[in-house]
Amino acid sequence: MNQVATTSSDAKIAKVNLLDFDRQGLRDFFTQIGEKPYRAEQVMKWIYHDLEDNFENMTDVGKALRAKLNDSCYIGPPKTMLDKAATDGTHKWLLGMDKGNAVETVYIPEPTRGTLCVSSQIGCALNCQFCSTGAQGFNRNLSTAEIIGQVWVAAKYLGNITHQNRRITNVVMMGMGEPLANFDAVVKAMSLMRDDLGFGLAAKRVTLSTAGMVPQIDQLSDAIDVSLAVSLHAANDELRTELVPLNKRYPIADLIAACQRWVARKPRTSITFEYTLMKGVNDQPEHARQLIKLMRKLPTCKVNLIPFNPFPGTRFERSGATDIRDFQTLLLNAGVLTMLRRTRGDDIDAACGQLAGQVTDRTRRSADIRKKQDEESVHAH
Numbered sequence: 001m002n003q004v005a006t007t008s009s010d011a012k013i014a015k016v017n018l019l020d021f022d023r024q025g026l027r028d029f030f031t032q033i034g035e036k037p038y039r040a041e042q043v044m045k046w047i048y049h050d051l052e053d054n055f056e057n058m059t060d061v062g063k064a065l066r067a068k069l070n071d072s073c074y075i076g077p078p079k080t081m082l083d084k085a086a087t088d089g090t091h092k093w094l095l096g097m098d099k100g101n102a103v104e105t106v107y108i109p110e111p112t113r114g115t116l117c118v119s120s121q122i123g124c125a126l127n128c129q130f131c132s133t134g135a136q137g138f139n140r141n142l143s144t145a146e147i148i149g150q151v152w153v154a155a156k157y158l159g160n161i162t163h164q165n166r167r168i169t170n171v172v173m174m175g176m177g178e179p180l181a182n183f184d185a186v187v188k189a190m191s192l193m194r195d196d197l198g199f200g201l202a203a204k205r206v207t208l209s210t211a212g213m214v215p216q217i218d219q220l221s222d223a224i225d226v227s228l229a230v231s232l233h234a235a236n237d238e239l240r241t242e243l244v245p246l247n248k249r250y251p252i253a254d255l256i257a258a259c260q261r262w263v264a265r266k267p268r269t270s271i272t273f274e275y276t277l278m279k280g281v282n283d284q285p286e287h288a289r290q291l292i293k294l295m296r297k298l299p300t301c302k303v304n305l306i307p308f309n310p311f312p313g314t315r316f317e318r319s320g321a322t323d324i325r326d327f328q329t330l331l332l333n334a335g336v337l338t339m340l341r342r343t344r345g346d347d348i349d350a351a352c353g354q355l356a357g358q359v360t361d362r363t364r365r366s367a368d369i370r371k372k373q374d375e376e377s378v379h380a381h
């Protein structure tokens, strides 16, 4: 992603993308180029509050420094390849990351908030059986710039819609990829979401959703204050291993123990457990009872029921309305705080990964890459 600049001596140096730096990284960068670190805060405000990507428009930055910045760095958000608006107001961008690869970012407006769903990887190695992204395989991790750049692009676009009062109040790391398998870049990007000079979102408004990478859940609670969601989808190991193969490595008991540690360390927070309802697979009363038993171990946590969003080639179907209602009623009657997610953006391929799957380069997706990335991500954290 680096651009190349030519110096007066004709030696080629790589320009850095300022979106790759959190606040401390930006301060270090300004020190490195011989400037006072406070310049970082000044430029950060332009980048994230004014959504400015041209140094020439930064009016309180002197001419000499602007020239220096133009020579050494750039502000490079991902390129919009496609944007689609659904009739219900949901908006989806396909953002180009490099030649042949793109990820999806989805904006979901609701009466009291606007949620942006952000991707962390191109593809995903975890191969959850009901997931369109998982079916495409893994290509690579996104950089910090490519992650925070999704928020930047959406904020810039939404800011431009002056006739509708839309803005991003919440970010969920719930798009393509397993965010904890790209730990460092994701944490840095989330720190920019939280930073007052970044997007300034409160901890409860930035949520990371994981399929259950247990060691990284512990690391995350040390690294940054954000909210946690867990993709559960089944409350017994046999079924969960079938739906979410990562469960073989980190079975439900280990995952629940990690969640209990999270809650113990952050007593005022709650974890959301996502449960995608698939017809005849995990939507029967016995499955609800298993889930109730599990949730008793985490009484302050909540369940988010998600009717399955079918995509081409999937063997699963969305549960029937009666089964969904009965499942939710069982949970509510047992005292489990349970929400039912409304399906959104049906007319724009809203199942995560569907749009990108139509354009993304699949040539590097092999079982070997998948295995290697999976191992690296587990051992690195």
Ligand code: SF4
Pocket (backbone or CB within 6 Å): 124, 125, 126, 127, 128, 131, 132, 133, 134, 135, 175, 176, 177, 178, 211, 231
């Ligand atoms: S559900 Fe999430 S972790 Fe599982 S394959 Fe899809 S993107 Fe990856």
